[in-house]
Amino acid sequence: MTTEPAAQDVVRQTVPRGPRTPREPDDAGASLWRVAARRLRRNPGAIVGAVIVLLFVLVALLAPVLAPYGAGALPGRAEIRPTVIPGPSDAFPLGLDRYGADLLSQLIWGARASLLIGILSTVLGLLGGALLGLLAGAFGGWVDTVTMRLVDLMLSVPSLLLAVSVAAVIGQTPSAIIIAIGVVQVPIFARLLRGSMLAQRDQDYVLAASSLGLGRRTVVMSHILPNSLSPVIVQATLMLATAVIEAAALSFLGLGGGSPTSAEWGRMLTAAQNELEVAPRLAMWPGVCIAVTALGFTLFGEALREALDPKTRKR
Incomplete structure (x- = not known):
């Protein structure tokens, strides 16, 4: 007596199996930043952005080595004529500007100025915003209400207008640009950190820490705050791109002080206004x-945000 195979065995024998897809690396047990680094390596946008940012930082740091001439030097001053601005040549690969400065050297030294302004202003905005966000997220109640109303007041003013106002009050110096851009970034970081801390405050690990008898200060500083910093760090990367653009805008408006021959990208745009037809x-x-610099920071920042967001993970 013979028995027929079960229906599922027949299906298993007759239905061909498709090619197996390679499995993604197992992220179980891996830290958040290790998983993010793995995802960044697979993101073309992150690679392009990282390359641009790395080149920008290297050019800024190695400006004394890469620049053919010093900052503010006028090696071609004798070649400038009222109606003639010499173009590219062997001695000056990108030509000269109206004052006789080497354009390539000015761009390289301008990268150092932009990097310095971008980093210092972002750090200033991050520290100020983190302080306000920490107060609002940790204490709540009337402290949260007063802090957020102050933040809303700052956000009600357009960022560029607020930066121009602050820089005009402080004075026309490079430090004024750093402070002005930092003030503009404070409310952004404050709202972001406060929202992140409020989301973490209701998590189970916070309840467990409080049940063990830990004080509010210990719970906030040792548990809530460290787990709330990821979106703030991502936002800081994105704000570097904004800081570079706003620094150029304020220098273009003449609020950065310095001489017309100073190596700064925004000031170079200001000096080039009268030479658009000639050069x-x-x-x-x-x-x-x-x-390109703003694009690099934006690409890397957006890729970093996706890498750290569990909702966007591709399995």
Whole structure:
């Protein structure tokens, strides 16, 4: 007596199996930043952004080595004529500007100025915003209400207008630009950290820590705050791109002080306004540097945000 195979065995024998897809690395047990680094390596946008940012930082740090001439030097001053601005040559690869400075050297030294302003202003905004966000998220109640109303008041003013107002009050110096951009970034970081802390405050591990008898200060500083910093760090990366653009805008408006020959991308755009018909390259090259640098920080920041967000993970 013979028995027929079960229906599922027949299906298993007749239905061909498709090719197996490679499995993603197992993220179980891995730290958040290790998983994020693994995802960043698989993101083309993150790689492009990281390369641009790395090149920008290297050019800024190695400006004394890479720049053919010093900052503010006028090696071609004798070649400038009222109606003639010499173009690219062997001695000056990108040509000269109206004052006789080497354009390539000015761009390289301008990268150092932009990096310094961007980092210092972002750190200033991050510290101020973190302080306000920490107060609002940790205490709540009337402290939260007063802090957030102050933040809402700052956000009600357009960022560029607020930066111009602060820089005009402080004075026309490079430090004024750093402070002005930092003040603009304070409310953004404050709201972000406060929201992140409020989301973490209701998690089970916070309840468990409180049940063990830990004080509010210990719970906030040792548990809630460290787990709330990831979105703030991502936002700081994105704000670096904004800081570079706003620094160029304030220098373009003449609020950064310094002489017209100072190496700063925004000031170079200001000096090139009257030379657009004669030498449009004087405005083109600083504009390209600003756009590419901001693009690099934006690409890397957006990729970092996706890598740290569990909702966007692709399995």
